[in-house]
Amino acid sequence: xxxxxxxxxxxxxxxxxxxxxxxxxxxxxxxxxxxxxxxxxxxxxxxxxxxxxxxxxxxxxxxxxxxxxxxxxxxxxxxxxxxxxxxxxxxxxxxxxxxxxxxxxxxxxxxxxxxxxxxxxxxxxxxxxxxxxxxxxxxxxxxxxxxxxxxxxxxxxxxxxxxx
Amino acid sequence: xxxxxxxxxxxxxxxxxxxxxxxxxxxxxxxxxxxxxxxxxxxxxxxxxxxxxxxxxxxxxxxxxxxxxxxxxxxxxxxxxxxxxxxxxxxxxxxxxxxxxxxxxxxxxxxxxxxxxxxxxxxxxxxxxxxxxxxxxxxxxxxxxxxxxxxxxxxxxxxxxxxxxxxxxxxxxxxxxxxxxxxxxxxxxxxxxxxxxxxxxxxxxxxxxxxxxxxxxxxxxxxxxxxxxxxxxxxxxxxxxxxxxxxxxxxxxxxxxxxxxxxxxxxxxxxxxxxxx
Numbered sequence: 001x002x003x004x005x006x007x008x009x010x011x012x013x014x015x016x017x018x019x020x021x022x023x024x025x026x027x028x029x030x031x032x033x034x035x036x037x038x039x040x041x042x043x044x045x046x047x048x049x050x051x052x053x054x055x056x057x058x059x060x061x062x063x064x065x066x067x068x069x070x071x072x073x074x075x076x077x078x079x080x081x082x083x084x085x086x087x088x089x090x091x092x093x094x095x096x097x098x099x100x101x102x103x104x105x106x107x108x109x110x111x112x113x114x115x116x117x118x119x120x121x122x123x124x125x126x127x128x129x130x131x132x133x134x135x136x137x138x139x140x141x142x143x144x145x146x147x148x149x150x151x152x153x154x155x156x157x158x159x160x161x162x163x164x
Numbered sequence: 165x166x167x168x169x170x171x172x173x174x175x176x177x178x179x180x181x182x183x184x185x186x187x188x189x190x191x192x193x194x195x196x197x198x199x200x201x202x203x204x205x206x207x208x209x210x211x212x213x214x215x216x217x218x219x220x221x222x223x224x225x226x227x228x229x230x231x232x233x234x235x236x237x238x239x240x241x242x243x244x245x246x247x248x249x250x251x252x253x254x255x256x257x258x259x260x261x262x263x264x265x266x267x268x269x270x271x272x273x274x275x276x277x278x279x280x281x282x283x284x285x286x287x288x289x290x291x292x293x294x295x296x297x298x299x300x301x302x303x304x305x306x307x308x309x310x311x312x313x314x315x316x317x318x319x320x321x322x323x324x325x326x327x328x329x330x331x332x333x334x335x336x337x338x339x340x341x342x343x344x345x346x347x348x349x350x351x352x353x354x355x356x357x358x359x360x361x362x363x364x365x366x367x368x369x370x371x372x373x374x375x376x377x378x379x380x381x382x383x384x385x386x387x388x389x390x391x392x393x394x395x396x397x398x399x400x401x402x403x404x405x406x407x408x409x410x411x412x413x414x415x416x417x418x419x420x421x422x423x424x425x426x427x428x429x430x431x432x433x434x435x436x437x438x439x440x441x
Contacts (some may be wrong), residue, residue: 004172021172021215024202043165044203046355048269057243057272063202064273067172068195068217112269133354134267 006070010035011079025061025069026050029076037077037107041136048135051108052076058115060134077107080114089159090114090152099148101139109135113149121160122153167205174217178224178303178332181216185328186305188214194330195219196239196278199270200287224277224332229254234336238277242266245276254338257363261292261347267355280313281331283321283381286357290317291382292347293334295363295374300325301333308332317381343367344440348432349376350424352415359415360425362404362432366392367440373400373433377415378408378425397433404429 003018010033017032029035029052038061041049045063052061053075080088087095090110100106109132116123116131123131128149129142137145173192175181185192192214195201204210218224224239229250236245245251245262252259265288266274279289280300293300293313300311302325316324325331339345349361361376371392374384385407391399410421 002171020169022167022169024166027166043206045199045270048267051269058269059273060269063199065172065195065198065202065215067174068198068219070174116268131268134269 004067004070006066008069008071009073011075019066021065021067023066025052025059025064025066028066028069029061029074035076035078038111039104039107041104041108046136047105047108048112049105049108051111051135053111053115056115056118058112058134075111075114077111080110089155090117090149093148093152093155094145097144097148097151099141099145101137101141105135105137105139109137109145113152117149117153117156121157123149125150165206167202168208168211170213170215172215172217174220176220178221178330179305181218181221182303182305182328182330184214184216185330188216190327192216196281197241197270197274198278199266199274200278200282200284218330224330227251229338231338233338236276236334236336238281238331238333239275240277242271242274242276242279243268246271255296255336257292257296257345257347257365260345261288261349261363264288264347264349264351264361270355276334277331280316280334281323281325283317283323285320285380285382286377288347288349288358288361288376291361291374291376291384292363293336294382294384295365295372296336296339297372298334298336300331301335302326302329303332304329310335314384320380339365340368340370342441343370344436344438346432346435346439348428348435350428357415360410360421360428362425362429364392364429364432364436366433366436369393371400373404373429375404375408375425375429378410378421380409380411383407383409392433397430400433401426401429 007016039049041047043062045060050062054072128146193212195215195217225237228235242262279287298313301308311324344366346364350359358377363374365372371389373388385403388400388403412418
């Protein structure tokens with residue numbers, strides 16, 4: 001089958017490539033672009049380890065073909081670091097609150113939490129749990145994941161206030 | 165899990181998409197959000213040579229609300245249904261149901277059109293659309309035609325839509341002001357299909373009741389609606405229990421599913437009645 005031409009923005013950089021239409025976005029990111037932050041967990045749209053942000057939406061990149069993402073703006077966990085390479089707020093809070101054990105689900109958790117806090121900057125704990133329901137942690141470390149996201153919300157709001 | 169090879173198409177209009185389907189025949193399938201189709205393609209249970217992505221079709225997007233009806237484009241996502249405050253004011257049961265579908269990531273991408281058109285008895289929107297007496301607009305290469313949701317589902321994955329037709333819009337008559345509503349769903353975990361789910365509208369001397377995942381199609385029972393409209397809750401439950409036909413599967417044996425169906429329906433009726441004014 002002929003390859004198709006795709007063009008998209010990934011973590012602020014424009015990317016152009018040829019890809020087979022059946023290529024799933026997660027495979028394109030990891031194998032063609034060497035962006036290995038998004039992980040392959042269940043590969044069946046349950047676990048959320050492959051979550052990336054596409055045009056302001058959290059998406060499971062194992063359940064999207066590369067052609068569907070043609071022309072979009074994608075952010076992965078790599079794109080959530082500060083410009084100087086240091087950890088972004090949510091990443092830092094996951095570290096500080098031990099929001100990970102084995103770490104496999106963490107890129108998906110952080111990328112999803114980023115969008116959740118964009119849409120709802122001051123969530124309740126219940127809203128965090130509902131908003132994170134598409135991401136599974138098989139170490140079952142949910143308590144600290146929720147704590148890290150609540151702390152991220154406080155930190156981001158404090159930064160916003162300080163900037164105003 | 166890599167799907168078989170296919171050719172990818174992204175038409176710019178419904179007419180172009182319908183033309184592609186008519187020309188490519190059985191080898192082509194349309195792609196909306198893809199959260200039912202892509203998993204089936206990965207398992208090689210859906211076999212196709214052409215994928216027609218509908219994402220650029222603005223004709224199939226947006227929600228229009230008038231005094232008497234609501235029209236929802238088939239490409240409207242569950243997330244957009246939930247976020248639309250005007251829709252929540254006009255037909256609040258839609259937001260209540262959409263919030264119980266899958267998980268946030270799936271709701272950003274999964275569409276109402278895909279949910280109703282696929283014919284999967286596990287999907288929540290078909291039963292809800294039957295409860296609301298919705299009409300589906302389908303478009304082939306000829307003029308579009310209307311099919312009532314209550315006449316759309318023939319058996320699991322078989323519907324009144326022809327292969328070369330695209331479900332473009334959903335038309336819903338607005339329930340009268342003060343109509344009580346509830347969508348109640350029992351599931352094993354987040355993201356699962358319903359073990360049993362019930363959609364109930366009641367008020368102003370009228371009622372409508374539909375059930376999800378308790379037969380190979382959604383179950384709308386006219387007798388159940390009539391009984392509930394006259395205040396006969398027991399008669400309503402009895403009519404529904406007579407109409408459902410659950411199968412034994414990993415969500416439980418038949419007797420368990422009937423038990424859950426009865427519980428879920430009673431909860432939905434209670435909540436709908438408490439909201440009716």
